[in-house]
Amino acid sequence: MNNALDSILVIELGTVLTAPLAGMMLADLGARVIKVEHPSGGDPFRRHAGKLYSPHFSSYNRNKESIQLDLQSDSGKADLLTLLARADVLLENYRPGVMARLGLTEAALKEINPGLVWCSITGFGTEGPYRDRPCYDAVALGLSGLDSLMLDPEQPAMTGPTISDNVTGMYASYGILGALMRRGCTGEGARVEVNMLEASIAFSPEGFAQYTRLGICPMPHTRVAISQSYAFPCADGRLVTVHLSSVEKFWQAFVAVIERPDLLIDERFLTPGLRTSNYSLLNEVAAQIFRTGTRDEWCERLAQHDVPAAPVYTVPEVMEDPQVKQAGTFYEVVHPEHGKMVGIHRPVTIDGARGPTTRAAPVLGEHSAAIRAEFKLG
Structure with missing residues (x-):
């Protein structure tokens, strides 16, 4: 097969x-x-x-x-x-x-x-x-x-x-x-x-559906605001990405990670819709907090609270990630003229x-x- x-x-x-x-x-x-x-x-x-x-x-x-x-x-x-x-x-x-x-x-x-x-x-x-x-x-x-x-x-x-x-x-x-x-x-x-x-x-069919059904002309932040996706710079200059979706438990866990329980009762962020409308403001608040710790520190805390998040890797970092290594994503083959070649296996088993x-x-x-x-x- x-x-x-x-x-x-x-x-x-x-x-x-x-x-x-x-x-x-x-x-x-x-x-x-x-x-x-x-x-x-x-x-x-x-x-x-x-x-x-x-x-x-x-x-x-x-x-x-x-x-x-x-x-x-x-x-x-x-x-x-x-x-x-x-x-x-x-x-x-x-x-x-x-x-x-x-x-x-x-x-x-x-x-x-x-x-x-x-x-x-x-x-x-x-x-x-x-x-x-x-x-x-x-x-x-x-x-x-x-x-x-x-x-x-x-x-x-x-x-x-x-x-x-x-x-x-x-x-x-x-x-x-x-x-x-x-x-x-x-x-x-x-x-x-x-x-x-x-x-x-x-x-990318979603944007056309938004326009034809809702009359919304999507812009760069439209989807990320709805999905509550963020990229935060950390104290060491590296980035963390977070995707909260509309699942309330992820929002609550995220607030616990950044130690801002007051955001749970902030009228600007009470519902997924309000957090979408005030995406830029929420991004600004959280970004200031993420600058106080390193990328690895934040990733560990986010993982402990089961928040969907990940480090923003460089290409070399991807190849050293334990999940990628476990999956065997990359292969090596020796070409008779050009020596060792590293490639990516088909992503389907x-x-x-x-x-x-x-x-x-x-x-x-x-x-x-x-x-x-x-x-x-x-």
Whole structure:
């Protein structure tokens, strides 16, 4: 079961993030993923550290094989068609029109492989006024409204991890799995289309429900005020995050931790609704108190009172956390050219197991010779 997709062959024409993440998720479930890369340097993500095996690339391309094909050449196109004739899935994130210019239309692909599941990832879809615009994570974050829920309008600053790219890749893998499930029943292939704008909108449905049902246009603090989520700086300069929700026992325990029983009878904070309305004021009161102790001291006290809270870890601290170590979240593998690699296991276990043996991301063209021999390519 942990190799649920071990009979599935995926041909990935993916670069940077969206398609590579989707391909990696399928590979983590046991699919064989052959990544097709241009001979001149392959996936542009390879070069982010000045070489052809950047940390960015290796973190999105584990468990894959790499073959170099020049799709601008007749021989490269012929080789790709040979691969696609035997494939189960084609995964690509080209701009609209690129596949057609390569001669890879839906009709052409159906002719050589009626059961093929073709997943196309774009920025905005194949129709509409933005169809031909370039799209990256920051663009999708802005257009989808996600930025309006994260950026301080007074002092806007882009921070944090990639969101739109990753979410789009996840939705793509979800669509592919659904299409494969249907194909198992009907034998028919499918065209799966995912775009970054809609995937990003779908990732955060709550704000749209608030607007359409309640007439509330959410802002950066809207959700955190309702959920009573806080981040407090401590005396040692580190942070603690607290999430009280609307559960009264957590509020009472929090008040006990900060030793402010008067807040329980303060008319501004008597109910969850009042604490939401006066979120900024309550945040200011508590923040002053948290500056009197270290992060670890506050975390210990919060844990003793069963308050939902956590230290705000740096990346190195995450890797040393006892819960993370117990779970075995990270793995090590030795790459023959690049030495020890540390990666993150798929965050899903099936029957208690992590899945197939993890292989490091391939070097450019690492499997070209073997794949050419196996598929009898030109």
